[in-house]
Amino acid sequence: MTHHSTSASRRTFLKASAVGGGLLLSFRLAPLGSAEANTPDAAINAFIRISPDNIVTIAAKNPEIGQGIKTSLPMIIADELDVDWKNVRVEMANFDPDRFGVQSAGGSTSIPRNWDMLRRVGAAGRQMLVATAAKTLRVPESELTTNSGVVTHAASGRAVTYGQIASAAAKMPVPDLKAVALKDPKDFKVIGHSAKDVDGPKIVTGQPLYGIDVAVPGMLYATFEKCPVWRGEVARANLDDVRTMPGVRNAFVVKGTIPEGEMTLSGGISGGVAIVADTWYQALAARRKLRVEWTTGPHASQSSKGYAAQAAALAKQKPVMSIRKDGDVEAAFKGAAKIVEASYSYPFLAHACMEPMNSTARFQDGKMEVWSPTQNPGNGRALIAKTMGIAEKDITINMVRAGGGFGRRSSADPIIEAAWIAREAGAPVKVLWTREDDIRHDCYRPGGFHTFKAGIDAQGKLIALTDHFVSFGNDGKYAPLANMGASVFPADFVPNLEFGASLIPLGTPTGPLRAPGSNALAFVFQSFLDEVAHASGQDPLAFHLNLLAERRVQAAAPQGQPGAPTPPSFNFERMRAAVHLVAEKAGWGKRTLPAGTALGLAYYFSHQGYVAHVAEVTAAKKGENGIGQVKVNKIWVAADVGAHIVNPSGAINQVQGATLDGIGNLLAQEITIANGGVVEGNFDTFPLLRMNQAPPVEVHFIKSGNNPTGLGEPALPPTLPAVANAIFAATGVRVRDVPLNKVSKGGAAV
């Protein structure tokens, strides 16, 4: 590879244009700071250190929540640096966006946002090493090649390892990232080859690794009881009784700072009672003696039953807000050969990460240091600064491996609780939530209600579609993540279409849950389209391939609130290819299945990924219109997330996990509100999927010629409708309300 000379200094900010998202990312490619004083390693740049014995340490810049990014992002750097993965050690980066760029986990953005940038970071390091080798060997750079951490001059048979020249290379000017030479992808040796999770050995031997495992000298433990109702405050609490309990150091009331109208968990600290003790169990035992009288405020009258009643009333009226309008639906319905109508609903959901919410904080000499299993350290730092009046420069957030995230850990509430309680307690404190705290103080996936009407012409084509979406929100604004974009499929593919919405007032925080928006919209739209397919007399596969054959309306401009899942541009040919492949792999229409066993098809575009599922289900009808035992036998998945799968092992794991997560959503998960608070509290009432319910998931990737995109989320949305459509094919009973255990009269025994 050739070398591009450069005059840029290592102190300047460099800008790299990220091809993936079209974003202009700016960051300073500076040496890896914290550890360099303690090692003989040479810091090539912020991401790369090389030891004299040629071991390469690469910084993992983004939070690891189980999506495998601590492994896959360093793989990208290693490949362009041209070193062997077996000689790479990975360490978690500091939270320092000036050096590392955006550091968060969410929206399946880590790969698309970093793909190009981290390739350039690795290539820049390689270029500095080649330039150094040219000087050392006194030959032109153009005569040098690299391989496995060695620079070779073929003509003279001489070679130097990166480790031998790393300290000299570290003093070279940092190249212009825009100009560095990148590998031809056919020469990738790390990208596209399965690597095992870099923390695997620690995980299987039980070494301390997670937020809950953090230990700081002199640390105390805290539990924090909050009001069951959002923004409720402590009126009275028997603190004196609690303070006499064994091991208790302190117990105090925290007055909430969350502003009125705030419906996220990152707006302040909740009111409550903090109990600080020598051990967490002592704090918990003391909490059992705690009696709090709450001032609950206006949300205490809300309930799921009330929401359902309001939804039923709103659904009978015209939508209050318009989301999208194409053509003339009323005229099209009049001329339609067939009309299909149906109403769907889905519940609020909790995240239920395996590791309950926690954070550890130390406040010393005016400086706050936090250790947190967070998805968004910047959010935590900003909330501490705002709530506690500490300058951001005096706040350090350490990212710790998280036992699951799923969107929950984008919120900063555990961070502000730890910081606040540590300052108040005058000692380092770990705040750990109970499972019940975790289920009852979440930012929930909002529930929703959809009333659909479709018109089909004499040829079986879908010519008109309306959806009245009854969602949640206050003062005419959707609650966080309770919105619907204008481009939800099949918008653009139906000539006459109207989407409208009406809102039910909500007094419970909502937020992103894995594939936000899509995780619910895929279920209702892909299920209703399956109804339309059957009503049109066509096989669902044929119906969908027809639907995906041409765009019938000009693409809508993205619309909706920030964070809305409004895809930039839906490429229906990529979707068709995924549908084709999954149907072929599942033997759609080619296999004879026993009675009561059937296939269901669904597909969805989310987070820039094109994913299609076929589920094979064995199910029995129960009673008039109910469903008995449901067994998902197998799910086939075809996914197109671009030209390269950075780490195939991790990628397959993500697709399997997201798919099975969807089955968990479908079977029995539901958050119920009563008296303004959450009823469910643990895994007995909010059941997660278990081994005996988990079918094999067969995964196929389509490597289309597109930039790689993320995979934490897009494989979830098609699962629910694929299984629900298979249940219909097997039983004739349509699943229109989830979870499945509340389907119509019969109920389900799952």
Place this chain on the structure above:
Amino acid sequence: MAFTLTVNGTSHTVDVDEATPLLWVLRDVLDLKGSKYGCGSGLCGACTVHVNGVAVRSCVTPIASVGDSKVTTIEAIGATEIGKKVQDAWIELDVAQCGYCQAGQIMSATKLLEQTPKPTDADIDAHMTGNICRCATYNRIRAAIKLASGQPVVKEA
């Protein structure tokens, strides 16, 4: 109250309330952080340890009930032949996603293989259903148990 217990072959005396669950003695008194807190109610299996050769949920096992039993945790299960095979299979098949539940999964799987050296799918369902994996790595947990037991496994990637 003082309790003397044997954990991973070493005797410890701890001074805690008698109702304290074994999990919190392991984690916060003996500094063995491998066993995880997930539910506090024996519903998820993240805290699974072996007490006198029986797999128990340490989050609902009061220290007073442990007596002079021998406790084995994830930190020492690799010293047993089966435990080591299970850990190696977990690494070989890259089972973990977030990894938080895997200590409990490995402790349960080791117990399964001690009792049933060549488990069928039905054996795995029956024995492992008490251990929740929120990331749903169940396909690979099943494969890793089979690999550790010497049964054929098709590697995916």
